[in-house]
Structure formats: C-alpha cells, structure tokens
Amino acid sequence: MEVTQGQVIEALRKVVLPDGANLVSADLVRALSVSAGAVRFVIEAPDPALAGRLGPVREAAEAAVRAISGVTEVSAVLTAHGPAPKPAAPPSLKIGGHPTPQAGPQRVAGVNRIVAIASGKGGVGKSTLSSNLAVALARQGRRVGLLDADIYGPSQPRMMGVSKRPASPDGKTILPLIAHGVTMMSIGLMLKEDEAVVWRGPMLMGALQQLLGQVAWGELDVLIVDLPPGTGDVQLTLCQKTHLTGAIVVSTPQDVALIDARRAIDMFGKLKTPILGLVENMSTYICPNCGHEAHLFGHGGVAVEAQRLGVPFLGEVPLSLEIRLAGDAGTPIAAGEGPMAEAYARLAQRLIAGGLA
16 A cells, blocks of 8 residues: 555654654755655754754654564765854855746656645635645645745745744755645745735746755655646746646636636637636525525636537535634645545545546
8 A cells, every 4th residue: 555645744753852843843854755655855853952852753754654564774964954063155045136047847856746735816816725625635645745836925834834934055056945734835935924025027037946956845746736827937937847737627607607717718729738627605694693605706707608618627626714713724625534625635536536646
C-alpha cells in the first residue's frame, strides 16, 4: 500500500515537543516528500537554541514515521529558522522582479499535474474552492500542493491558517509550509498582512516564476493554483510558461457571473489550455432555521453552460455560513465532517476518478 503524505502528517502530529505542542500544530515541519516508501522532511526550529534541544524529537519523529506500514526509508533534518550567533551575510530572498528567460513551457520538479482554479470575475468563491479542494484531495490520500497565485489579493494564508514566513536556506530555495496535509505557498506569507503589492506586469510574471520554480514542492500528485480573477498577466504567464494540466472555472449561477466566466473560458481556449470542468458555487442556500431551500443567485446556470460548451460539469457547492466561518478561522470546512465537507469531497473524487489528481 502506497504511503500518503496525510499518513505522515498524522504520525508527526503525535510527536510531542517540550512545551506540550506537537510538530504539526507548532508548524515545524517543512519540505515533506513521500516517494516509493521513502519519506524526507525538515524540522525547522524557530531559533538555534531550541534546535539544539530537539535532537530527541527528531529521533522520535523518524521512529513514528518508520512505524507506518509501507515506509522503507526515513530522513529527518533538524534546522533552525533564526540565524546562528554572529552570522556571516545570511541569505536574502526577494520575490518579484523581471522573469528570467526560458525556452518554452517548463515542468515543476516533482509535480505530476498542475490544475488552475480560475474565474472570470472576483467574488465567486474561487479561493475558497481552491483551499477546500486541496484539503479534500489530501484527505483522500493525494499528495497536494496549493499555490496562491493571486498576487494582488493573496487570501490562502488566512484560509489555511498559516502566517509563518517561509524559510530560505540559501536565498534561492523557498521551503513551503504545510497545513491540513497540504503543502502551500503564497506571496502573502512574504508580506505584512496589510501590505499592498504595487507591481507592473513583468514583476508579477517574475514572482509567479519564482513561486513555481524556486519553491521546494517535493513530490506532488497535483498542484492546485489559485489564480487571480480575470484574464491578465498571471494567467498568461502560467499557461505559456508552465506545463499546465488544465483549468477548472468557477462561477455563480447568475448571468452576470457567467458572462465573465465565458471570457475566462475563451482565454484558456486561445492559450490551448484544456478546460477540465466547471463548478457552480453558491448554488443553493438552505435556511438553518426552517430548512427552506432558496436560490439567491439562481440555480443550474453553470451546468447549462457546461453542456453548451461540451465540457464536464463537476458539481455544485452550496452557499453556507459554515464555509465562510471555517475559512476565516483558518480551517477549511473540507477538513471536517458534514454536508459541506462532503460537497468538496465529491469534487475531489471526480478529479481523482478522471485521472486529473
């Protein structure tokens, strides 16, 4: 039986630190990769002093992972996030700047498939779908990455409940964070929470190139890319510079949203990027008091559009206060149980059954 990243995360969750927290809740695990039974990861302490006391924790972590059925090899490296005493010119990682030239679309090392989550307009729940779909796929045993490519409005750090700045051991390689079994990276983790990104197109393209090529993603079955709304520089860069498996387009059912969704679909067609399917978000609303079902934004419009275009309709996601509250709290609803989690689980199952994740 193939070892999954989720199994390793659960094993590491049982390794207790001196202060009573565990490796996962303390967000100390970095660069986790699982390949053919071989498991590798980094335990990154916040400072060198603590790292010096975590030798037994590293040994316990290796033992916990080694106990998983199917694991053949375990390698855990202990490092520190903070600088050692009197460091000599520590590396400095800068995001942004003009992209470096490349010859045609490039693959991302270790990543089997790249699926973009797109929308023609903002406010249709694209980022919420991205985070919950990533978590739902991870819960079904897939090795999943989540890249927040919405450079101007990164929201995945809040939705995934992470805030720690990613480490860079050499000023070039970026070590992503792990949350809810998902390896994730966002430019929002490199900025202050209220800091605006005021960049022109070339800097956006350079930042996306860095986030794809310089992040140590490890071995992934699928990388979910949360795109900004619209049809701009980030979308063009991703489609033209990366081996993209395809795109999922998210829309609410009403005509105004579908008009913009059609533009996004047309863009992907011109860039020869396959449309993997359409998702209707905020499809229905069930009153929590009386159980009445209402269609605040209409209903079924995305399914009709998918049929008209001859592309798969992947399903519906309800409008729910629970989904919003979970995202704001940093634990996507898909990480739990119940009807809302099941809606995302069904989407994940369709992607896996179709060989797309």
